[in-house]
Amino acid sequence: MTTEHHIARARQEGKALAVQVGFNRTNAACVATSISEMASNLFFHAHRGGTITLSVLNKPGAVGLEVIAEDDGPGIPDVRLAMQDGFTTNRGLGGGLPGTERLMDEFEITSRVGDGTRIVAKKWQPCP
């Protein structure tokens, strides 16, 4: 994840995987949009880029997708502030992180200045 077209590719791969494992259109769109927000943050904020890892999860009654976005960029000094709607250091909209938290069912972010940022987000699709 180092160039801008990787953002679209990650989004498309995530959407295809979601559909393949049985996600409905709405939930697949939630996953796809979240991936593109996390990927664009890697591109715009992490300097050297980072990685997006997708995994399929299973639990009784539901199939899930886990998205891990990881970088060894500058880190986020105040994660609580970065999670607020409208907070941006880059003249963005500041909607990427809070939007992703809302679109996914589970969302964890850890970041250390000088070390990098890691987000683990999960979305569950109930089995029919």
Ligand SMILES: Nc1ncnc2c1ncn2[C@@H]1O[C@H](COP(=O)(O)OP(=O)(O)OP(=O)(O)O)[C@@H](O)[C@H]1O
């Ligand atoms: N991977 C990252 N590494 C370092 N800082 C980050 C990272 N991701 C987010 N940030 C910081 O958190 C802020 C908020 O991120 P968020 O995605 O919500 O908004 P944005 O990227 O500024 O704008 P947009 O609405 O276009 O996504 C960013 O402006 C940046 O300062």
Ligand SMILES: [Mg+2]
């Ligand atoms: Mg963003």
